[in-house]
Amino acid sequence: MGPALDLQRVANQLRGDVLRMVHTAQAGHVAGPLSAGEIYSVLYFGGVVDLAQDKIVLSCGHYCPIMYAALARNGNFPRSELKTFMQAGSRLPGHPERGSLPEVEVSAGPLGQGVSVAVGMALALKIQYGQRSQKTTPRVYCVLSDGEIQEGQVWEAFNTAVRRQLDNLIFILDRNRIQIENYVAQVATYGEVAGRLEAFGLHVLEIEGNRTDKIMEAITQAKEVMGGPVMIVANTVxxxxxxxxxxxxSWHDKVPSQDELTKALKELGEKNEQV
Amino acid sequence: MSKYSDKYLISEWRTAPKRAIRDGVGEALVKIGEDERVVVLSADLAGSTRVDKFAETFPDRFFELGVAEQNMAGVAAGVAFTGLIPFMASYAAFSPGRNWEQIRISIALSKANVKIIGSHGGVATGKNGPSHQGTEDIALTRVLPNMTVLTPADATQCQTMIEAAYKLVGPVYIRTARPETPNFTKKYDFEIGKIEKYREGRDVTICASGIPVWESLMVAEELAKEGVECEVLNISTIKPLDRETIIESARKTNKVITIEDHQIAGGMGSAIAELLGEEYPVPIKRMGITDKFGLSGEWEEVYKWFGLDRVSLKKAVVDYLHE
Structure with a gap:
């Protein structure tokens, strides 16, 4: 079993946790967190991110079940706590709140905000690390979604990231093509997303986003890019x-029934059990 | 003994030289900028918010982010999360006007150590008209949990307020103003949450903030000649309110009038009314912008239009006392 295969397994374990959490809470988002399974598997378990000093920012806050699942599997808090998702007083609120867990870097939910915060972090880290080489400056990874880039703030943030040459900043755009109301293309016409991002001055890498090997490769490549931020467009489902x-x-934020949960866990190769 | 505070007012306060409140910003930032953690962010208004002085002195820690206030609020939060102390500056009409939700989530909910400078507060902004006159900023910021809200009465107080905001860990909003107005206070260590009593009086308490503070003192002086003794409080910290000082004054005068260059809905006067309504109910009259948009014009003319000039204030106090 190669490492890529392991990460694929982890991605499905995270997906299983997402579905269990949403089912237990009887609320939460499904389609987005599932589409980002491989992204979160690689970010937390692929070994390409320096978890001790780099920052992972989730800007599309409704994806938080997959972040919580990854943090729990990574040992940041007990997995049993996942069942408290969205309960009053839980450390796992329905949208991320900075500080609820030490690893939750930004409050998110209103789309676009985390992108600017990630830019601010990357900028400040570059100030603080000053003359040290790019390779030792902590990096900021920012996960955002394709519905999210309908927010104008995101493009304001890209301007700053490019203008300030933030080569310690790597965006990962989960391009899953759906949003609450409909397919993204039905809600807002984008044309070529990658082309538009490139036109803003981002160094764009477009990949198959549900393949852990491709994500590993893209991040490894992104870390070598000097002089500006990288945008990995991860085409996912x-x-x-x-x-x-x-x-x-319709699965954007639908809660699976018990039957649907059972079927889904089976397809994912996961045990039919609650969190 | 003088009824006017020696501690807070310069001796020639009546004829004090004029300076714009916003002028205090640049000097204070240059001073605290000695701390390498201090960073300043601008949304294309560095000159008129007066943060340009910091930019000249510490170019490596000044970032012009362009006309994008929403992004600026998020960037400020991110900068703060790494341990630096960002000050972000724009006009109050745009920040917190345009980026209120970013301030709400990225800054206030996140307890980000960000200092927000909202320049051009109130209709005193003048000729640029209502789009550029921040007349709702106090209402917008004081409803946010974790947020501290400050309004200096002159340039000197603006400086010390910025120094105090720098020392406080947590989000702070500081409202400044455009025109040149009397710089009438002494420099002292401003304490957040502790307001200043500028004049002792027994007949009515005037709670003022911003430019109308000095005018209130002048009104008090004129009324003293007519036998009316006004107590004048500078509500320099609007949140958290200095409950003790305000209630103590209300207890003494049993009549409170509030004066501010802001909508009367949600502003400083509302904060005072909420406090006294719950804790020491006395009659209150609120002066300010009464559910209208501002007006383009020379600021002193605009003040007359909205009844914020000295003549109108004096008449309002007299009418109120005779009600």
């Missing part, structure tokens, strides 16, 4: 991993 959830906007 909304609801990835569960056949009846895939590419269906």
């Amino acid at each position: 909304g609801g990835k991993g569960v056949s009846f959830m895939e590419n269906d906007p």
Whole structure:
């Protein structure tokens, strides 16, 4: 079993946790967190991110179940706590709140905000690390979604990231093509996303976003880019991993029934158990 | 003994030389900028917010982010999360006007150690008209949990307030103003949450903030000649309110009038009314902008239009006392 295969397994374990959490809470988002399974598997378990000093920012806050699942699997807090997702007083609120866990870097939910915060972090880290080489300056990884880039703030943030040559900043755009109301292309016409991002001056790498090997490769490549921020456009499938959830906007934030949960966990190769 | 505070007022306060409140910003930032953690962010208004002095002195820690106030609020939060102390500056009409939700989530909910300088507060902004006159900024910021809200009465107080904000860990909003107005206070260590009593009186308490503070003192002086003794409080910290000082004064005068260059809905006067309504109910009259947008014009003319000039204030106090 190669490392890429292990990461794929982890991605499905994280997906299983997402579905269990949402089912237990009877609320939360499904399709986005599932589409980002491989992204979170690589960020936390791929060994390409220096978890001791780099920052991982989740800007599309509704993806938080997958972040919580990754943090729990990484040993940052007990996995049993996942069942408190969205409960009053829980450290796992329905959208991320900075400081609820030490690893939750930004409060997110209103889309676009985390992108600017990530830019501010990267900027400040460059100030503080000053003359030290790019390789030792902590990096900031920022996960955002394709619905999210409808927010104008995101493009304001890209301007700053490019103008300030933030080569310690790596964006990962989960391009799953769905949002609450419909397919992204139905809600807002983008044309070529990668082309637009490139036109803003970002160094764009477009990849198959549900393949851990491709994500590993892209991050490794992104770390070598000097002089400006990198944007990894990860083409993913909304609801990835569960056949009846895939590419269906109605699963954006639908809670699976007990039957649906059982079927989904089976497809993911996960045990049929609660968190 | 003088009824006017020696501690807070310069002796020639009546004829004090004029300076814009916003002028205090640059000097204070240059002073605290000796601390390498201090960073200043601008949204294309460095000159008129007066942060340009910091930019000249510490160019490596000044960042012009362009006309993008929403992004500036987020960037400021991110900068703060790494342990630096960012000051972000724009006009109050745009910040917190345009970027209120970013301030709400990225800064206030996150307890980000960000200092927000909102320049051009109030209709005193003058000729640029209502779009550029921040007349709701106090309401917008004081409703946010974790946020401290400050309004200096002159340039000197603006300096010490910025120094105090720098020392406080947590989000702070500081409202400044454009025109040149009397720089009438003494420099002292401003304490957040502790307001200043500028004049002792027994008949009515005038709670003022910003430019109207000096005018209130002048009104008090004129009324003293007519036998009316006004107590004048500078509500320099609007949040958290100095409950003790305000209630003590209300207890003495049993009549309170509030004066501010801001909508009367949600502003400093509302904060005072909320406090006294719950804890020591006395009759209150609020002066300010009464549910209207501002007006383009020379600021002193605009003040007359909205009844914020000295003649209007004096008449309002007299009418109120005779009600």
